[in-house]
Structure formats: structure tokens, C-alpha cells
Amino acid sequence: MTTNAPLELPGADAPTEADIYKCVHCGLCLQACPTYLELGLETESPRGRVALMKAVHGGRFGLTEGVVGHMELCLQCRACETACPSGVPFGRMMEATRAQITATTRRSLRARAVRFLVFRLLFPRLGLLRAGAWLLKLYQRSGVQWLVRELRVLKPIKSLDQLEQQLPRLPKFYRPPPSELVPAQGQATRRVAMLSGCVMPLVYGPVNEATVRVLARNGCDVLTPRAQGCCGSLHAHSGERDGARALARRNIDVFLETNPDAIIVNAAGCGATMKEYVELLEGDPAYRDKARRFSALVRDVTEFLAELPFEPPKKELSARVTYQDSCHLVHAQGIKDAPREVLRSIPGLRFVEMKASDTCCGAAGVYNVVHRDLANGILDQKMANVAAAQPDIIATANPGCMLQLEMGVRRMGLDARVAHVVELLDEAYG
Amino acid sequence: MATKTKRTSLIGALEGIVGAEFVLHTPEDMVVFEYDGSIGKSLPQVVVFPSTTEQVAQIVRLAYSVDVPIVPRGAGTGLSGGAVAVKGGIVVTLTRMNRILEIDPVNRQATVEPGVINLHLSEQAEPHGLYYVPDPSSQRVCTIGGNVAENSGGPHCLAYGVTTNHVLGLEVVLPDGEVVWLGGPLEDMPGYDLTGLFVGSEGTLGIVTKAIVKLYPIAESVRTLVAVYEEIDDASRAVSAIIASGVIPAALEMIDKVTIEAVVQAVDVEYPSDAGAVLLIEVDGLKEAVEQESEAVEAICRDLGAREIRVAETPEDRERLWAARKGALAALGRLAPNYYILDGVVPRSRLMDVLRRVGEICDRYDFRVANVFHAGDGNLHPNILFDERIPGQSERVLEAGAEIMQVCVEVGGTITGEHGVGLEKKGFMSLVFSPQDIAAMEKVRDAFSSVETFNPCKIFSTAKGCGEGWRVPTLPDLGPGSFL
Numbered sequence: 001m002t003t004n005a006p007l008e009l010p011g012a013d014a015p016t017e018a019d020i021y022k023c024v025h026c027g028l029c030l031q032a033c034p035t036y037l038e039l040g041l042e043t044e045s046p047r048g049r050v051a052l053m054k055a056v057h058g059g060r061f062g063l064t065e066g067v068v069g070h071m072e073l074c075l076q077c078r079a080c081e082t083a084c085p086s087g088v089p090f091g092r093m094m095e096a097t098r099a100q101i102t103a104t105t106r107r108s109l110r111a112r113a114v115r116f117l118v119f120r121l122l123f124p125r126l127g128l129l130r131a132g133a134w135l136l137k138l139y140q141r142s143g144v145q146w147l148v149r150e151l152r153v154l155k156p157i158k159s160l161d162q163l164e165q166q167l168p169r170l171p172k173f174y175r176p177p178p179s180e181l182v183p184a185q186g187q188a189t190r191r192v193a194m195l196s197g198c199v200m201p202l203v204y205g206p207v208n209e210a211t212v213r214v215l216a217r218n219g220c221d222v223l224t225p226r227a228q229g230c231c232g233s234l235h236a237h238s239g240e241r242d243g244a245r246a247l248a249r250r251n252i253d254v255f256l257e258t259n260p261d262a263i264i265v266n267a268a269g270c271g272a273t274m275k276e277y278v279e280l281l282e283g284d285p286a287y288r289d290k291a292r293r294f295s296a297l298v299r300d301v302t303e304f305l306a307e308l309p310f311e312p313p314k315k316e317l318s319a320r321v322t323y324q325d326s327c328h329l330v331h332a333q334g335i336k337d338a339p340r341e342v343l344r345s346i347p348g349l350r351f352v353e354m355k356a357s358d359t360c361c362g363a364a365g366v367y368n369v370v371h372r373d374l375a376n377g378i379l380d381q382k383m384a385n386v387a388a389a390q391p392d393i394i395a396t397a398n399p400g401c402m403l404q405l406e407m408g409v410r411r412m413g414l415d416a417r418v419a420h421v422v423e424l425l426d427e428a429y430g
Numbered sequence: 431m432a433t434k435t436k437r438t439s440l441i442g443a444l445e446g447i448v449g450a451e452f453v454l455h456t457p458e459d460m461v462v463f464e465y466d467g468s469i470g471k472s473l474p475q476v477v478v479f480p481s482t483t484e485q486v487a488q489i490v491r492l493a494y495s496v497d498v499p500i501v502p503r504g505a506g507t508g509l510s511g512g513a514v515a516v517k518g519g520i521v522v523t524l525t526r527m528n529r530i531l532e533i534d535p536v537n538r539q540a541t542v543e544p545g546v547i548n549l550h551l552s553e554q555a556e557p558h559g560l561y562y563v564p565d566p567s568s569q570r571v572c573t574i575g576g577n578v579a580e581n582s583g584g585p586h587c588l589a590y591g592v593t594t595n596h597v598l599g600l601e602v603v604l605p606d607g608e609v610v611w612l613g614g615p616l617e618d619m620p621g622y623d624l625t626g627l628f629v630g631s632e633g634t635l636g637i638v639t640k641a642i643v644k645l646y647p648i649a650e651s652v653r654t655l656v657a658v659y660e661e662i663d664d665a666s667r668a669v670s671a672i673i674a675s676g677v678i679p680a681a682l683e684m685i686d687k688v689t690i691e692a693v694v695q696a697v698d699v700e701y702p703s704d705a706g707a708v709l710l711i712e713v714d715g716l717k718e719a720v721e722q723e724s725e726a727v728e729a730i731c732r733d734l735g736a737r738e739i740r741v742a743e744t745p746e747d748r749e750r751l752w753a754a755r756k757g758a759l760a761a762l763g764r765l766a767p768n769y770y771i772l773d774g775v776v777p778r779s780r781l782m783d784v785l786r787r788v789g790e791i792c793d794r795y796d797f798r799v800a801n802v803f804h805a806g807d808g809n810l811h812p813n814i815l816f817d818e819r820i821p822g823q824s825e826r827v828l829e830a831g832a833e834i835m836q837v838c839v840e841v842g843g844t845i846t847g848e849h850g851v852g853l854e855k856k857g858f859m860s861l862v863f864s865p866q867d868i869a870a871m872e873k874v875r876d877a878f879s880s881v882e883t884f885n886p887c888k889i890f891s892t893a894k895g896c897g898e899g900w901r902v903p904t905l906p907d908l909g910p911g912s913f914l
């Protein structure tokens with residue numbers, strides 16, 4: 001990557017001085033940071049990254065290759081936010097930094113091509129994403145995948161091989177219910193709108209189905225607006241804040257139109273971004289107020305259930321379960337108890353807490369392809385903690401985490417299945 | 431050009447010792463090593479991460495032979511600038527040496543490398559029913575090496591003593607690269623007590639590469655309570671009264687009104703925002719004794735006007751109370767972009783008086799001050815809140831600090847309890863010691879380190895080219911060419 005780093009970035013997102021100066025460089029976040037834990041270098045720590053933001057902000061140097069490297073190694077897991085007593089809003093600072101990087105550095109042709117594909121084509125147009133997923137499914141079901149794996153065709157191209165290994169086996173895709181509205185079982189007490197997501201319906205369709213059933217069972221009329229789109233979290237995390245804004249505006253319009261009591265999300269990463277539309281659109285007078293209204297309605301499905309409260313399930317699931325805190329649930333949304341409450345309510349399910357359950361598993365989109373060794377190190381540490389808890393089921397609350405944990409299970413050869421919290425509740429409703 | 435060549439070959443030599451991966455030297459990377467937890471800043475030229483004693487020794491010998499400053503560093507949470515490379519040079523970061531080599535439950539001791547995180551040691555000792563006592567508020571992140579160097583304390587040092595009471599022996603690389611053992615696994619080793627000398631030497635006498643430390647049995651029972659006061663004076667009186675009564679609580683901490691304002695924003699803890707101060711008190715020991723003692727403490731607190739006393743009902747409650755205490759300092763970042771933390775010690779009988787004068791001084795300078803401290807030890811931590819971006823504030827905050835130090839010494843106290851002298855308090859050494867006293871200390875330092883390049887300019891203000899006291903340096907510009 002080559003850099004040309006003008007220090008004045010008019011109009012571009014950048015971490016604000018007020019945010020930067022919240023950091024008192026106490027270091028209390030160090031041991032919360034997965035990249036610091038793995039590498040032991042201050043350059044790969046939250047405090048170090050804030051120091052770099054401050055140096056760039058102060059004009060001591062630009063977004064040099066060195067700075068960009070440290071910023072891109074960040075998982076954006078936001079564990080540092082939870083650890084920080086001073087309230088440094090690291091997540092939004094890193095999003096802004098990534099946007100700064102996008103605005104000022106010239107990436108390689110290949111990187112630009114991939115980014116165009118992902119940010120301009122696939123995610124903004126979910127139809128295309130779906131088509132891509134169909135191709136993948138064809139690859140898996142036609143026997144080509146079997147051949148590729150048997151013959152180790154990809155072995156010479158390590159990163160592609162790794163990517164191939166990571167591919168989840170795509171189940172039946174989620175078909176949104178034929179009608180936009182699934183009525184509550186019995187008397188409806190609430191009317192909720194659900195985000196169906198972009199990755200979730202393709203990779204974990206059953207989770208969406210379970211979510212709809214669970215909500216309906218708990219007295220909700222469940223709407224799944226057809227016109228909704230990707231929430232924009234992938235864009236926001238990758239320095240495409242303007243792309244994220246466009247997606248946010250569309251969802252705000254679509255969802256507010258339905259006038260719901262709550263907007264339900266079962267992917268923690270999406271929920272976090274949607275709760276932060278307020279910040280994203282702060283500078284947009286036309287949408288600022290709408291964004292505030294929208295974000296105030298967003299609930300993670302476990303959070304929503306715990307607030308209700310939900311009907312206790314009756315059917316026994318005899319198994320040991322442990323819970324991996326999804327970073328964007330625990331650190332970005334501050335939700336720790338709700339998913340545990342749901343799990344503990346299930347008869348026969350024995351809940352065991354694993355060590356460091358709120359440390360990132362290393363799932364961060366393409367992170368584990370780009371930074372393979374580091375990501376594998378982080379995952380292996382995670383899986384060691386998982387294995388020590390000896391679970392039959394590993395529960396979590398985000399599709400990205402599910403994918404990563406499934407890969408971990410395969411790597412370690414564990415005999416455990418990965419499930420979304422809401423799937424287990426659905427099973428226990430029988 | 432000459433320096434450039436010297437620097438390049440120095441980097442090459444360091445890479446030869448630890449591997450290129452563990453030598454950092456770009457301007458961007460140096461910026462994240464210019465600070466610690468204090469207000470001092472200065473850029474090193476190269477940072478190296480050894481993983482064995484032998485590598486440390488080689489690095490130290492190299493620095494010695496080419497006459498380049500060298501500064502040991504742990505997690506960089508120090509509050510007196512000890513790990514700041516004031517004269518540039520090599521920073522040796524010990525965080526990779528983080529193995530717990532042995533836990534010996536029979537003799538209740540552990541042998542650890544210097545980069546072991548304080549809390550990790552207690553976590554590893556827990557299955558044996560043991561823990562490592564000194565618990566600085568930074569214990570989640572700071573290293574045993576840094577603790578040894580600063581002779582760190584913590585809330586639970588009131589009853590059981592600070593770091594020096596818990597270190598038995600040290601493997602040390604001396605400033606000339608020699609590796610020696612000071613002390614050893616037994617309590618009373620013959621000869622000079624060099625371990626005692628080394629603990630608290632602030633990284634000026636050598637680099638700790640192994641430490642043998644004591645572990646204590648986890649108390650059978652513990653009770654944590656919070657006493658809420660309208661006025662900080664009443665809380666101060668209660669502190670004196672508790673200690674005078676003969677009860678020695680495991681911890682006795684004071685949190686004042688300004689600190690409460692910050693803490694309640696950071697941690698989910700119910701401190702009443704209109705309180706003048708709260709005392710966080712912990713009693714531990716055998717079950718019956720704990721009951722008796724906590725009743726006695728509660729009675730004293732009430733007699734002296736506590737408007738409310740809350741007892742932690744569950745381990746989670748207790749954890750929250752401590753999280754609030756341990757996050758208190760950094761939580762002050764919510765009130766102002768910078769704080770200057772002081773570390774004076776005063777006789778407990780003078781607490782009330784000194785706190786009042788601290789308040790007056792800060793009023794006069796127009797600074798807000800937040801007090802959160804180990805009241806039971808009389809170890810004050812006035813934190814003066816300021817904003818380095820406002821011209822003149824960085825200088826004035828040091829002046830206000832100097833006046834506070836004066837007050838502490840005047841009432842028979844001293845200038846640091848647990849954070850060390852480091853950079854910004856060395857100007858105050860003469861308040862406490864005569865020139866002869868200081869000369870005696872310097873003789874000791876010279877016996878270990880005849881070189882002026884070993885963690886230079888710390889503790890004493892007499893060394894050449896270091897200057898009196900400590901000013902906040904204006905940051906060097908890092909344009910091309912100006913680096914080194």
C-alpha cells in the first residue's frame with residue numbers, strides 16, 4: 001500500500017479531538033485487548049492506537065504505512081471500551097480512523113477491486129449477495145468442493161486455501177415468511193419489526209426462523225419489511241462511512257414507516273451499528289432526529305426477551321452449554337446478562353461459564369484471511385478456553401462469531417455444536 | 431550522519447540479539463513508548479523486547495559498550511515517569527518475559543519473570559488457596575517488575591505491607607550486564623539486604639529478570655463496607671478513630687465528592703452523588719474475628735457521623751465496589767483531559783488539616799482537585815485536574831503540586847508513598863533529605879551503576895544534563911530528519 005497523507009482532510013471522518021483527549025493513557029485497557037495479549041506490543045494496543053490517532057491529529061506525522069498497519073490490525077472488538085474507566089469511545093474513533101485511511105491512502109488494485117465488489121455491489125444489493133451465495137452452495141453441493149478438498153488444489157495458495165477451509169456449509173437459505181407479517185400466537189401485545197440481515201439469512205437461515213417463532217410465541221406481531229437492506233456495519237467498520245450512511249438512511253425510512261414498538265436484531269454486529277445510527281448521522285440535519293428515534297427502538301433479540309420478560313420454556317434440553325460473548329453485544333451494546341438469562345431459563349441445560357468469555361474469538365470479517373497467524377493465535381486461545389469448559393453446545397449471538405467458532409471446533413476437533421441463543425430457546429419451546 | 435550510522439548499527443545489533451520482529455524503531459512506533467501513566471513524555475530511539483535473562487544481559491552490555499541510555503519498562507503504567515526515556519536511547523520492555531516459573535504452595539512462594547501481570551499471579555495462585563498481596567489499582571495490567579521497581583502499594587497493603595514486604599529474592603542484570611542474585615528463597619539471607627535496597631530503586635540499579643515473592647493464604651472470611659459521609663472532615667476523623675481503636679482493616683480507602691462524580695459515570699455503583707466522601711473499608715480474617723471487627727468499625731463510622739453504611743452482600747457487590755475504587759483514577763478522565771497525581775504521605779492525625787490545605791491551594795490556582803487514596807496509611811493522592819491544551823496549565827499544575835508537597839513535608843510527611851520519585855518529584859527530594867543524605871544514596875547508586883546512561887535523570891536532580899525537577903517537555907516534531 002502506498003500512502004499520500006495530507007494532514008488536512010476536509011469533510012472526511014476523523015476521530016474528534018474531544019474523543020482523543022478522553023484518553024489519560026493509564027493503560028488499564030491493555031490486558032483486555034486481544035491483539036496486545038497475542039503480541040505483547042504497545043503498538044498493537046488500544047492505548048497505543050489512541051496515541052497514534054493523537055499524533056496524526058496533532059500533525060506529528062500522517063497516516064503512514066506504519067500507522068495504517070497498526071490500525072488495520074485492530075479487531076474493532078471494543079473490549080477496550082468496556083475496560084476503559086475514562087469512557088474513551090474507541091469504536092467510533094477507530095471507525096473514523098478507518099474512514100480517514102480510506103479517504104487518504106491508495107490501496108493496491110486488488111484491494112480496491114475487492115472493496116468495490118463488497119461495498120458497492122454485494123452488500124448494498126442483497127440480491128447480488130444472494131446470487132453469490134447460490135454459486136457457493138452449488139460449489140459445495142455439486143461435488144466440486146469435495147474434489148478441491150480431496151486434491152488439495154488450493155494448497156499452494158495459502159490465503160485462498162484458508163478461506164476455503166473457513167467456508168461454512170450453507171444450509172437451506174432463509175426464506176422470509178410469505179407475508180411481511182407473522183401474527184403473534186394468541187393475543188398480540190407488541191408489534192415488532194425484524195432485521196433479517198445479509199449474512200444471517202444465507203448462512204444461518206434457521207436462526208431467523210427461530211427468532212420469528214420465539215417472538216410470535218411471546219405475543220409479538222412480527223413484521224419483516226421487504227424493502228430493508230444491509231445495516232451498513234461492514235461499511236462502517238471498513239472506513240466506508242458514507243456507504244454506511246446511505247444504508248442507514250434507507251433502513252431508517254423503511255423501518256420507521258412501519259411504526260414498530262421495537263426493531264429486533266439477532267446479529268449483535270448489526271444491532272450495535274443500528275444503535276449507533278445516531279452518531280453516524282449526527283451531521284445530517286435531515287436524518288438526525290429520525291436516527292435518534294430509530295436507534296432508540298433497536299433491541300438485540302436477547303435484550304428484548306429479557307425485558308419482556310419471556311415465557312419460560314418447558315422442554316428439557318439435556319446438555320452442557322457455554323456462552324461466548326459476542327463483542328458487539330457485550331462491549332458495544334453493554335449486554336452481558338440477557339443471553340445468559342435466556343440460557344439459564346432452559347430446563348436441563350447446564351450453563352458453564354468459560355474463562356475470558358468476553359474476549360474476541362478473532363472473527364472480524366476477512367480479518368482471519370488478511371492476518372492469518374494472528375487470527376489463528378487468537379482463535380486457538382479462545383478454543384482452549386472453550387474446551388476447558390467441556391461444552392456440548394457453544395452458544396453465541398452473532399453470525400460472524402458462529403462462523404468463527406465453527407471453524408475453531410473443526411480446528412480443535414471438538415465434539416460440540418455452535419448455536420445462536422435464540423435457537424436454543426426455540427428448541428426448548430418444543 | 432555519524433549518529434545515523436550509529437543508530438542503524440545499534441538497531442542491527444539489537445535485532446541480532448532478539449530477532450527483528452522484537453525491535454521497534456520507526457518514528458510512529460516510538461510515539462507509543464514516549465509516555466507512561468504520568469505526565470512526562472519523551473521519545474526513545476529504539477524499543478526492544480527480550481525474552482530471556484541472557485538477552486537482557488546482552489542488551490545491557492551492548493548499551494553499556496556504546497554508551498547509549500537504556501531504560502527498563504514494564505506495562506508503562508508508572509505515575510512518576512520512571513519508564514520515560516528522558517534522554518532517548520533504548521527502552522527495554524519486559525512484557526514478553528511473562529512466565530510464572532513456579533508456585534510453591536508448601537513454602538508459599540512463587541518464582542516469576544518480571545513481565546508477569548500482578549493479577550495473573552494471584553489468579554494462578556488461587557487454586558492453592560493463596561494470593562499475592564500487593565494490589566495496586568493498576569493490578570490488572572501492571573507487571574511484577576514494575577511493582578518491584580516502584581515498591582508499589584495497594585489498598586490491601588494496609589494490613590500486610592507493600593511490595594518490599596513480599597519480595598524474597600531477585601535475579602538482576604546490573605548496569606554493566608553482570609547477572610546476579612540478590613536475596614533468595616529464604617527470609618533471612620546472610621549479608622547485606624540487597625533485595626530490600628533494590629525494591630523501590632525505580633529501575634536505576636539494574637533490570638529485574640526473576641523475582642521470588644511471597645504468597646499469602648486467602649482469608650477465610652471477608653466483609654466489605656461503604657460508609658457515606660456528608661463532610662470529608664468526618665470521614666477523615668473516622669479514619670483516625672478506626673486506626674486508633676487498634677483494628678487494622680485489610681483496606682481503608684477514601685473517595686471524595688469530585689471522584690464520586692467521575693466514578694459513578696464509569697462503574698455501575700451506587701455512591702450517592704451528594705455525599706461529601708465515602709470510605710471503602712474491608713475487614714478480613716477468621717470468620718468470627720471479621721464479624722467482631724466489622725461491627726466495631728461500623729460503630730465507629732456511625733459515631734463519627736456516617737449517614738449511611740452499606741455492606742456488600744454478594745461477591746459481585748464486593749467486586750463492583752472494588753472495580754469502582756480501582757477505576758477511580760482513570761475515571762477522572764471523564765472530568766478533564768489530564769490529571770496530575772500526587773502521592774504524599776502524612777501522619778493520619780493530620781489528614782483533615784492537609785486535605786483542607788490541598789483544597790485551598792487548588793482553589794487559589796483555580797484547579798479542581800479529586801482525592802482518592804489509601805486513607806489508612808495516610809497516603810494521599812490529590813489529583814489536580816487540568817487541560818494540557820490550555821497554555822500555561824501544564825506549568826501551573828506543577829507549581830500547585832509543589833505547594834502541596836511542601837504542606838505534606840511541613841506536617842511531618844513525605845513526597846511519595848508508592849509511585850516513586852521518578853522524574854517530576856526529584857526536585858522535592860531536598861525537602862526531605864539533606865545534601866549528605868542524598869549523597870549517601872548516590873554513593874549506593876554509583877556502586878551499582880557508575881554509568882550515567884542507566885535510566886538516567888531519575889530520582890536525583892544532580893546528574894549532568896538532566897536539569898532540576900521536571901518540566902513537561904514540548905514535544906519534538908517528528909518530521910523527516912529531525913528524528914535522532
Ligand SMILES: Cc1cc2nc3c(=O)[nH]c(=O)nc-3n(C[C@H](O)[C@H](O)[C@H](O)COP(=O)(O)OP(=O)(O)OC[C@H]3O[C@@H](n4cnc5c(N)ncnc54)[C@H](O)[C@@H]3O)c2cc1C
Pocket residue numbers: 025026027028466467501502503504505506507508509511512513524544565566567568571572573574575576577578579580581582583584585632633634636637638639759760848849885
Ligand atoms: C490507574 C492507575 C492506578 C495505579 N494505582 C496504583 C496503586 O494503587 N499503587 C501503586 O503503588 N501504584 C499504582 N499505580 C502506578 C503503577 O501502576 C505502579 O507503579 C506499577 O508498579 C508500575 O508497573 P509497570 O509494569 O507499569 O511499570 P512501568 O511503568 O513500565 O515502570 C515503572 C518503573 O519500573 C521500572 N521497571 C519496570 N520493569 C522493571 C524491571 N523488570 N526491572 C527494573 N526496573 C523495572 C521502570 O524503569 C520504571 O522506573 C497506578 C497506575 C495507574 C495508571
Ligand code: SF4
Pocket residue numbers: 022023024025026027028029030046047050080083084085086087088760763
Ligand atoms: S483508552 Fe481508556 S483505559 Fe486505555 S489508556 Fe486510554 S484512558 Fe486508559
Ligand code: SF4
Pocket residue numbers: 032033034035036045046049073074075076077078079080081090
Ligand atoms: S477494539 Fe479490540 S483489538 Fe482494537 S484496540 Fe480495542 S481491544 Fe484491541
